[in-house]
Amino acid sequence: MCNSVWIQFFFIIFLIIFHNFQASTFAFDEDRLIRIKFKVHIINGLSSNENPLIIHCYSNDDDLGEHTLWMNNEFKFRFGNHVWRLTHFWCVMRCGLNKKTIDVFRSGVETKTCRRTGNCFWSAREEGFYFSNDNQSWVKRYDWF
Ligand SMILES: *[C@@H]1O[C@H](CO)[C@@H](O)[C@H](O)[C@H]1NC(C)=O
Numbered sequence: 001m002c003n004s005v006w007i008q009f010f011f012i013i014f015l016i017i018f019h020n021f022q023a024s025t026f027a028f029d030e031d032r033l034i035r036i037k038f039k040v041h042i043i044n045g046l047s048s049n050e051n052p053l054i055i056h057c058y059s060n061d062d063d064l065g066e067h068t069l070w071m072n073n074e075f076k077f078r079f080g081n082h083v084w085r086l087t088h089f090w091c092v093m094r095c096g097l098n099k100k101t102i103d104v105f106r107s108g109v110e111t112k113t114c115r116r117t118g119n120c121f122w123s124a125r126e127e128g129f130y131f132s133n134d135n136q137s138w139v140k141r142y143d144w145f
Pocket of ligand 1: 041135
């Protein structure tokens, strides 16, 4: 009789600990646990071919090389998001005399904004850099200057 009370007591303690452990594990970074693969698209959205868009993208581990994009061309890359480390990709964009470095994928930012589709689209236009996660609705994120 006495034993079974103790067993119930420990069982309840166990349940409380287990429940809290689970809750904290899944609250840790929900979006990173859910989606692992992402694709980033860089698009030349300029309205003329007077100057091409020249891009050079990097991460802490990778140099994705220099690419020349003419009107409507895109450069894309895919990667597995690090679950235990932060992921960061950035691109140096040049067009004529203009030059700008922008972050195209950061853990905690694009992991959330691109999660639904698994795609991040960046369109470089005369007026600045536009972001979309579906290649349809665009929001301006950065200026050239
Ligand atoms: C994005 O949209 C453009 C214009 O509608 C289309 O040409 C292109 O193929 C699309 N790209 C992707 C990856 O869906």
